[in-house]
Amino acid sequence: MIRLFHVSDVHFGAEDRDAIAWFDAAVHAEQPDAIIMTGDLTMRAKGDEFAAASAWLEGLQRPVTVEVGNHDLPLFNLFARLFRPYRRYLKLESMIEKPLEIAGVHVVPLKTTTRFQLRNWSKGSVSDGSLKRALAGVAAVDRAGLTIVACHHPLIEAGTQATARTHGGRDALAALAAAGADVVLSGHVHDPFDRTHREGDRTIRLIGAGTLSCRTRASRAGFNELRIKGRELEVVHRVMD
Template identity: 65%
Template sequence: MTRLFHVSDVHFGREDREAIDWFGRKVKEEQPDAVVMTGDLTMRARAHEFTAAAKWLESLGRPVTVEVGNHDLPYFNLWARFFTPYKRYRALEHMIERPLDVKGVSVVPLKTTARFQWRLNWAKGYVSTRALQESLALVEAAPRDDLIFVAAHHPLVEAGTLATSMTRHGRQALEALATAGAHAVLTGHVHDPFDVAHEVNGRTMRLIGAGTLSERVRAKPPSFNEIRIDGASFETVARFKGEGSVAL
């Protein structure tokens, strides 16, 4: 069996120290095949937050791939947000959208953050035509028999959680990715775990969201997802700090 640990929204600067230490212990004890981090490593994209995040991820000792979340873009410095938004990510550069060498599984990145949007809340999701086309090309290039997981920060459509993503062009992206052959989209942002199936043109596409390891909890306590893969099938188990596990 192949196992992925899917973690999101650690928010260094507002991290739950006990929760991230708990996650680190579980990684060391159980040695998952890889860790997929779907964004919001930091609270305000400050240099010291990225340094702490990089140190933590490197300490896990497992293959890690990272997506960028909206909190990982500079918040107060508009010059940096527009012209050098990823400069402070250099400590993590080798992990961003890193291909994973996991037999039978392809993880494809999809960017859902934006430096600017024509609406007041720039924290919500946005899928550009360019970002979608880049992801579709990677889906189509994946080995024919692989399970294909798309990793993004924002849920492409709402999943019934307290927080929302309101991702623009998300439904179109979901349909295009499903048609191209993707099996699931792994996301974060809403701070509560979920696994919701959508039927798209006769195919089942799973939307899987990880919780948070920060102090900014919503309906559920700090958690991460364990994705258990057996051949062409997989299941999601939400693992909660101090409260056991729940199959989603």
Template identity: 60%
Template sequence: MTRLFHVSDLHFGAEDRTALDWFAHVVATERPDAIIMTGDLTMRARRHEFAAAADWLADLGCPVTVEVGNHDLPYLNPLARLIRPYGRYRAVERMVERPLDLSGVTIVPMRTTARFQLRLNWSKGRVGRGALKQAVEEMAAHDGSDMMLVACHHPLLEPGTRSTSRTRGGAEALEALAKAGAHAVLSGHVHDPFDVAHPVAGRTVRLIGAGTLSERTRDAAPSFNQIVVRDGAIDVRHRYLTEHA
């Protein structure tokens, strides 16, 4: 059995300290095998926000992989966004897009952010050819016996939540990932948890979204996902702060 905690949208700078303390306590008590953080560590990609997030993640004491979210790109500095969009990530650099090989489970990162898009809302998702190619190649490097989980920030398809992702290339990417052997795609961005079994390429891929541990909640209270992989099956439980209030 492998137990993972899937968390997203911490938004340091607009974090919910009560929610963060609750999550840290659960990690210390239950000791998951790894933590998957699917983007938006910060609110405005400021250096002090990254530093605070890095300290908090390091204190958890578990293997962590971190995806890049749209809020993690420079927000008020367009030149930095275009030239060095991920330069401020140095505080957490060793965790960013870190593939994880656990007992029977492989976590494969895939970037869905873009420094520039030909549309007004740059917060929405985009799967570039290079990002998809890298993810598929990472999956191909394994023998296929592991449960393959892809981690990205934006949902590849709309999950039916109040917020949307509108991820360009998402449907095509999901089909390619399914053909490469993906069992599930983990994401965040919409701030509400979801778990959808989606038929694609002759099989079923789970689309699993984590909520938020920030003050920027939507319909659900602050939450994270507990994911248990056992005997070739994935069990997902949305765990809410309100359950322990």
């Protein structure tokens, strides 16, 4: 059995230290095969926040892939946001949007953040280029295994308090399902969810993680444990007491 930990929205700068310690203890005790981090490592994309996030991820000592969240782009420095949005991510470069393959389970990244849009910048957007890269990644893997797409924003709404309103999300979901993706993991809304969505003649699973920050909403701090046998997937929403 493959076990993956899906964690999101840690928000260093507004992190819940007790929740992080609880997650760290679970990682070191249980040794998951990999960790999928679906964005918002930081609160304001500051250098000290990225330094703390980098040290934390390296300290987990497990294979990790990281998606970029909207909070990981500079908010107040417009020049940096438009022209150097990932400068402070350099220490994490080897983890960012990193495809993973673990014994037949394939993790393919999909970027849903945008540097500029004429609306609330926190909302999601799937560009043609991001979707093209993700579809190529899905097409390249062995269809006998389970194919997981990891992104920050839910591609369609999941009935949570917070919304993603992801531009191009519904079309992206249809294209990913047609290409053979089985699961889409996301974060952003700070509450866990697990939905099955029918797209044409295919079924695709939509799974969201909660948060390890102090910015909880309907649910307490938590993360997802994914248990995979062949093409069978069980999701456990783990919540800190």
